[in-house]
Amino acid sequence: MTVHFVGAGPGAADLLTVRATRLLAQADVVLYPGTYIDPGMLTHVSPSATLVDTQDLDLEQIVERLEAAHRDGQDVVRLASGDLSIYSALFEQTRRLDAAGVPWDVTPGVPAYAAAAALIGRELTVPEVAQSVVLTRTRTRSTRMPESESLAAFAATTASLVLHLAITRTRTLMAELEPHYGADCPVVVVYRASQPGELVVRGTVGSIADAVEQAGLRQAAVILVGRALAPENGGESYLYDAGRDRSVKRPG
Numbered sequence: 001m002t003v004h005f006v007g008a009g010p011g012a013a014d015l016l017t018v019r020a021t022r023l024l025a026q027a028d029v030v031l032y033p034g035t036y037i038d039p040g041m042l043t044h045v046s047p048s049a050t051l052v053d054t055q056d057l058d059l060e061q062i063v064e065r066l067e068a069a070h071r072d073g074q075d076v077v078r079l080a081s082g083d084l085s086i087y088s089a090l091f092e093q094t095r096r097l098d099a100a101g102v103p104w105d106v107t108p109g110v111p112a113y114a115a116a117a118a119l120i121g122r123e124l125t126v127p128e129v130a131q132s133v134v135l136t137r138t139r140t141r142s143t144r145m146p147e148s149e150s151l152a153a154f155a156a157t158t159a160s161l162v163l164h165l166a167i168t169r170t171r172t173l174m175a176e177l178e179p180h181y182g183a184d185c186p187v188v189v190v191y192r193a194s195q196p197g198e199l200v201v202r203g204t205v206g207s208i209a210d211a212v213e214q215a216g217l218r219q220a221a222v223i224l225v226g227r228a229l230a231p232e233n234g235g236e237s238y239l240y241d242a243g244r245d246r247s248v249k250r251p252g
Contacts, residue, residue, distance in 0.1 A: 001075050003066050003102055005090060007083040007109015008032070012194035013040040015110050020044075023107060028074035031065060036081035036220060038195045059089065063096045070102045083111040086135060087164055113162040116190035116222045120200060122229055124160040130228040132159035138166045138173060155180035160226035167221040171209035177225060178205050186229035191221040 004023045009015040016024075024030060024044040032042065034053035042051065054062055062078070069076035080088045084106055097104050113135065117124055124133045134154045138145070154161060155177050166173060167189070174187070183206030191199040203211045205225065212221075 001070050001073055001103075003070065003097060003104040004075070004077045004107060005084055005088075005093070005104060006077050006079050006107045007088075008037050008041060008079045008081050009110035010082065010112045010115035010194040011037045011041070011192065012115075013038055013043060015115065015194055016041065016044065017107065017109065019107050020109065023075075023077050024079075026075060027077040029065070029069040029076040030079065031062060031076065032079040033081050037079065041079075059092055063093055066093070066097065067100050067102055070100075080109070081112070083109045086111065087137065112164070112193065112222050113224070115193040116188070116224060119190055119193045119198065120188055120224075120229075122188075122224075124162075124224070124226065124228050126228040130158070130160045130226050132157065133162060134159050135162045135164070137164045138169055151176050152180070158227070160224070160228045163223035163225070166223055167212065167217050167219065170212045170223065173223075174205050174209050181205050181225060181227075185225065185227060188224045188229055189215075189217065189221050190224070191215075191217050193222070 004027070006020045006023055008020075021044045025046055027045065027049055029050045029052065030042070030045050031052045031054050033055060035055045045051065052065055057065075066076055066078060078093070080090070082088070084090045085108065090106070094104055125131050134157070136149065136151070136154060138151065151173065158180055161177070163173065170189075177185075183204060185205045187203050187205055187208040189201040189208060189212055191201070199215065199217075201208070201211045201215050201217070
């Protein structure tokens with residue numbers, strides 16, 4: 001049988017993909033991150049399925065559950081918050097499954113940063129303002145960052161910046177970003193986008209730390225930084241320019 005890694009998206013039950021809901025309905029065993037998803041998401045699961053909340057399990061215990069389901073001839077879904085392409089520990093799990101000869105596949109989900117941008121109605125790339133998005137995190141109690149990936153190096157580009165797993169260090173991080181973005185650069189913090197209790201905190205590089213501390217945010221929040229969040233002086237996209245020669249086809 002197959003282990004299906006499924007991106008749960010930002011947590012809302014109706015932001016799962018159609019493929020994800022089909023896999024959940026067919027699964028015999030579902031491992032899910034209870035801390036990060038709306039319980040309503042589990043309404044997609046068959047009443048006969050075995051549910052395993054992974055919030056108190058370590059990596060080895062999770063993999064043991066996956067391998068045991070496979071040995072028992074059961075299809076298993078491993079739900080992961082957001083999308084599996086970033087900060088999901090996918091590699092650590094699939095490496096162990098490969099060693100055990102357990103087949104697996106991946107179904108993508110809506111990334112948390114995309115849900116956050118949607119909630120505030122902003123595009124993170126705006127012509128003549130920002131055309132790149134940096135997705136990164138900081139080192140706290142998690143694994144160390146590569147030396148070549150310092151926050152200062154990313155900030156020097158002044159691209160739109162998305163900080164994951166960083167909410168408890170907001171004040172320190174804003175101090176690092178201020179020389180590059182300026183104290184007046186817009187910042188938006190989104191807590192549990194798409195879930196009950198979602199919260200949007202707005203400010204600037206100079207003021208957001210106070211706002212975050214006043215709100216008492218300690219987890220499950222994404223920090224968005226950049227001029228694209230308030231693009232008063234943004235240009236127009238060439239793609240939709242009325243003067244563009246439409247006889248020339250764009251690549252792809």
